[in-house]
Amino acid sequence: xxxxxxxxxxxxxxxxxxxxxxxxxxxxxxxxxxxxxxxxxxxxxxxxxxxxxxxxxxxxxxxxxxxxxxxxxxxxxxxxxxxxxxxxxxxxxxxxxxxxxxxxxxxxxxxxxxxxxxxxxxxxxxxxxxxxxxxxxxxxxxxxxxxxxxxxxxxxxxxxxxxxxxxxxxxxxxxxxxxxxxxxxxxxxxxxxxxxxxxxxxxxxxxxxxxxxxxxxxxxxxxxxxxxxxxxxxxxxxxxxxxxxxxxxxxxxxxxxxxxxxxxxxxxxxxxxxxxxxxxxxxxxxxxxxxxxxxxxxxxxxxxxxxxxxxxxxxxxxxxxxxxxxxxxxxxxxxxxxxxxxxxxxxxxxxxxxxxxxxxxxxxxxxxxxxxxxxxxxxxxxxxxxxxxxxxxxxxxxxxxxxxxxxxxxxxxxxxxxxxxxxxxxxxxxxxxxxxxxxxxxxxxxxxxxxxxxxxxxxxxxxxxxxxxxxxxxxxxxxxxxxxxxxxxxxxxxxxxxxxxxxxxxxxxxxxxxxxxxxxxxxxxxxxxxxxxxxxxxxxxxxxxxxxx
Amino acid sequence: xxxxxxxxxxxxxxxxxxxxxxxxxxxxxxxxxxxxxxxxxxxxxxxxxxxxxxxxxxxxxxxxxxxxxxxxxxxxxxxxxxxxxxxxxxxxxxxxxxxxxxxxxxxxxxxxxxxxxxxxxxxxxxxxxxxxxxxxxxxxxxxxxxxxxxxxxxxxxxxxxxxxxxxxxxxxxxxxxxxxxxxxxxxxxxxxxxxxxxxxxxxxxxxxxxxxxxxxxxxxxxxxxxxxxxxxxxxxxxxxxxxxxxxxxxxxxxxxxxxxxxxxxxxxxxxxxxxxxxxxxxxxxxxxxxxxxxxxxxxxxxxxxxxxxxxxxxxxxxxxxxxxxxxxx
Numbered sequence: 001x002x003x004x005x006x007x008x009x010x011x012x013x014x015x016x017x018x019x020x021x022x023x024x025x026x027x028x029x030x031x032x033x034x035x036x037x038x039x040x041x042x043x044x045x046x047x048x049x050x051x052x053x054x055x056x057x058x059x060x061x062x063x064x065x066x067x068x069x070x071x072x073x074x075x076x077x078x079x080x081x082x083x084x085x086x087x088x089x090x091x092x093x094x095x096x097x098x099x100x101x102x103x104x105x106x107x108x109x110x111x112x113x114x115x116x117x118x119x120x121x122x123x124x125x126x127x128x129x130x131x132x133x134x135x136x137x138x139x140x141x142x143x144x145x146x147x148x149x150x151x152x153x154x155x156x157x158x159x160x161x162x163x164x165x166x167x168x169x170x171x172x173x174x175x176x177x178x179x180x181x182x183x184x185x186x187x188x189x190x191x192x193x194x195x196x197x198x199x200x201x202x203x204x205x206x207x208x209x210x211x212x213x214x215x216x217x218x219x220x221x222x223x224x225x226x227x228x229x230x231x232x233x234x235x236x237x238x239x240x241x242x243x244x245x246x247x248x249x250x251x252x253x254x255x256x257x258x259x260x261x262x263x264x265x266x267x268x269x270x271x272x273x274x275x276x277x278x279x280x281x282x283x284x285x286x287x288x289x290x291x292x293x294x295x296x297x298x299x300x301x302x303x304x305x306x307x308x309x310x311x312x313x314x315x316x317x318x319x320x321x322x323x324x325x326x327x328x329x330x331x332x333x334x335x336x337x338x339x340x341x342x343x344x345x346x347x348x349x350x351x352x353x354x355x356x357x358x359x360x361x362x363x364x365x366x367x368x369x370x371x372x373x374x375x376x377x378x379x380x381x382x383x384x385x386x387x388x389x390x391x392x393x394x395x396x397x398x399x400x401x402x403x404x405x406x407x408x409x410x411x412x413x414x415x416x417x418x419x420x421x422x423x424x425x426x427x428x429x430x431x432x433x434x435x436x437x438x439x440x441x442x443x444x445x446x447x448x449x450x451x452x453x454x455x456x457x458x459x460x461x462x463x464x465x466x467x468x469x470x471x472x473x474x475x476x477x478x479x480x481x482x483x484x485x486x487x488x489x490x491x492x493x494x495x496x497x498x499x500x501x502x503x504x505x506x507x508x509x510x511x512x513x514x515x516x517x518x519x520x521x522x523x524x525x526x527x528x529x530x531x532x533x534x535x536x537x538x539x540x541x542x543x544x545x546x547x548x549x
Numbered sequence: 550x551x552x553x554x555x556x557x558x559x560x561x562x563x564x565x566x567x568x569x570x571x572x573x574x575x576x577x578x579x580x581x582x583x584x585x586x587x588x589x590x591x592x593x594x595x596x597x598x599x600x601x602x603x604x605x606x607x608x609x610x611x612x613x614x615x616x617x618x619x620x621x622x623x624x625x626x627x628x629x630x631x632x633x634x635x636x637x638x639x640x641x642x643x644x645x646x647x648x649x650x651x652x653x654x655x656x657x658x659x660x661x662x663x664x665x666x667x668x669x670x671x672x673x674x675x676x677x678x679x680x681x682x683x684x685x686x687x688x689x690x691x692x693x694x695x696x697x698x699x700x701x702x703x704x705x706x707x708x709x710x711x712x713x714x715x716x717x718x719x720x721x722x723x724x725x726x727x728x729x730x731x732x733x734x735x736x737x738x739x740x741x742x743x744x745x746x747x748x749x750x751x752x753x754x755x756x757x758x759x760x761x762x763x764x765x766x767x768x769x770x771x772x773x774x775x776x777x778x779x780x781x782x783x784x785x786x787x788x789x790x791x792x793x794x795x796x797x798x799x800x801x802x803x804x805x806x807x808x809x810x811x812x813x814x815x816x817x818x819x820x821x822x823x824x825x826x827x828x829x830x831x832x833x834x835x836x837x838x839x840x841x842x843x844x845x846x847x848x849x850x851x852x853x854x855x856x857x858x859x860x861x862x863x864x865x866x867x868x869x870x871x872x873x874x875x876x877x878x
Contacts, residue, residue: 151876
């Protein structure tokens with residue numbers, strides 16, 4: 001028996017849209033040996049997930065394998081009958097999905113979903129499988145492993161669910177696991193726990209894995225070798241260390257280079273200058289649940305303040321307080337030295353005009369039935385009263401500012417634009433009000449790295465030209481490094497540290513800032529190993545709880 | 550469980566309030582009907598005095614709100630009153646034994662509930678099964694046949710369906726009696742046999758909605774990541790649908806079932822007429838014809854209560870089908 005587990009040759013996959021079949025994968029080869037971990041990377045639309053699923057002999061509805069072969073341990077998965085494939089899935093090939101929260105069935109307990117594959121494939125009895133599940137939960141360092149499985153998915157946190165899903169994939173001790181962006185939806189500090197757990201368990205059971213991600217630093221920790229995909233074609237493949245140190249193709253090099261964009265720090269503002277926006281001792285609550293505690297910081301003219309923190313830390317709530325969508329319980333917001341009414345309904349048009357927002361999901365923030373001209377024209381007319389040719393001229397100007405050709409884009413619908421272009425429209429719409437201050441809420445987190453870099457550069461240029469101030473909400477420290485002048489670190493609704501960027505990225509840090517900074521994966525393949533050694537097991541979050549029990 | 554208990558209590562209170570409001574609407578609407586009982590009973594040649602006398606006799610001359618609250622009060626104490634028809638019958642023929650509405654409606658109410666119950670026992674499992682199978686074999690011949698058949702049966706008039714069933718199940722193959730007239734002391738099985746033809750007719754009428762909703766609610770979930778996950782665990786297609794999709798699709802299905810059951814109680818006059826089945830529907834139609842206000846009001850109230858109660862049950866069951874509410878964090 002050879003060591004080769006997966007052998008894909010010339011795989012072609014097509015997807016159907018509007019009655020025509022469009023290629024998604026154009027003839028890619030893939031080889032994977034037993035116990036080996038392959039990293040599949042690429043931007044969105046590169047066909048990573050499609051490729052991963054194809055290695056399981058599975059295509060999503062509306063897709064089909066139109067050519068090539070997929071062999072798993074000598075079994076031809078393209079032509080195998082459905083029953084044969086079902087016999088392999090879950091038993092010898094398992095899958096870990098991107099969002100564990102969405103991929104666990106909300107109607108059943110975790111353990112019942114865990115035992116499903118072993119009992120359905122007659123590998124173990126329900127009782128044996130339950131016992132084994134608890135053992136796996138223990139190995140994956142889930143808190144309270146004896147009981148956590150008897151909860152429903154909504155009763156367990158995202159990071160824990162992701163580990164429970166890895167345990168579920170392990171339930172039949174498969175030969176191959178496909179990990180489809182398993183940590184993308186998690187905070188950096190949670191991500192580390194999950195990465196460490198996955199790596200341990202894959203090593204312990206000598207499982208082969210295909211690890212799909214768009215994050216190079218993550219893949220560097222997990223994979224033995226890396227394959228880069230671009231629009232359904234293979235760019236190159238090499239073992240991890242070679243790939244990181246000496247990528248051959250231009251495209252791979254450009255992916256590697258993205259992380260280097262960094263705007264120089266601006267000089268400190270004059271002491272005594274009036275800040276554009278000043279958040280003063282703001283305390284806020286959703287109903288009776290308090291979410292912000294005594295938050296204060298200033299944003300000066302022409303500067304960018306990055307507000308950093310994990311999900312639930314109160315970043316977006318702070319933005320809602322500034323815009324007046326959520327009137328604070330205590331404290332107030334000053335704009336150019338003047339106190340703003342707390343509720344946006346009591347602010348006048350000029351006060352509203354001065355502060356604009358750009359949202360994370362450009363897809364949902366743009367009305368899909370309006371053309372670009374209408375989307376940008378509306379705020380122009382609303383705030384400046386311009387109509388007809390004057391309005392058109394202003395919209396054209398704005399389109400030029402965001403580097404989109406007016407004649408080409410004016411009559412298009414949002415669905416005819418790419419993700420990055422849509423986000424540019426979001427920026428133009430904010431600029432249409434001629435604001436002084438813009439809140440950017442995770443504006444790059446849904447975008448690929450190359451596209452995100454373009455958006456960040458555009459925002460930086462606009463700031464220099466128009467003297468805008470930004471409040472930049474993000475959980476991504478690379479973005480912070482790239483664009484900010486000052487940094488505010490938030491945790492559990494409180495500001496734990498704030499200061500100029502250069503200072504923030506230099507020790508000594510507040511312990512939480514330190515935890516955040518050190519949790520950002522680095523391109524060094526030994527980073528995770530070193531970090532875990534440094535922190536000791538006791539420091540990876542709730543793993544500590546389990547160790548003591 | 551605290552939050553679920555609270556939600557259920559809230560729903561119950563809302564249901565009771567709705568019923569009171571509906572009782573007022575019924576009372577007002579019946580009052581606003583053109584023509585009156587006195588004119589209807591005495592015929593066109595009646596003198597004004599005679600009419601006034603009758604009105605005074607049954608209290609129609611008192612103010613609106615006084616009548617409403619008297620009525621509401623007696624309903625709440627379980628006294629549904631006496632129908633005008635009974636009153637006149639007793640007065641004219643000198644009898645002093647008044648049959649109350651409770652006694653008049655009682656057996657018919659039982660018949661209506663029996664028919665609705667029998668239909669539900671057949672139709673609900675049947676439509677769920679067809680719905681699940683149609684979702685499982687979506688796009689197949691079975692799916693299409695199921696859709697076309699149920700749609701045709703819901704589009705055809707009820708009396709037509711009834712006659713077709715009579716033709717095949719009573720005339721050509723004499724399995725069930727044509728006239729569904731239950732008698733006292735019949736065994737349950739005998740009763741079910743007698744009521745089978747109207748129940749089957751109604752089954753044909755209500756199955757389409759429930760089956761199509763089951764199919765649609767399940768198909769709606771098939772693109773969910775957890776369904777894909779189940780498939781990628783090698784779970785059989787049947788199990789994917791029954792174990793993974795159905796529990797999450799229950800809420801809309803339960804609501805459609807409730808609406809159809811309410812229809813079975815309130816909307817079956819035509820079927821009752823065809824099979825001469827003594828249910829509430831016929832009683833109601835007769836009462837409206839005779840301007841027999843107390844009877845009309847009680848029938849309306851029963852119909853309203855059935856709707857409210859079934860929808861309430863559906864609400865509560867939908868809530869219970871949501872694990873987030875059943876098992877709070």
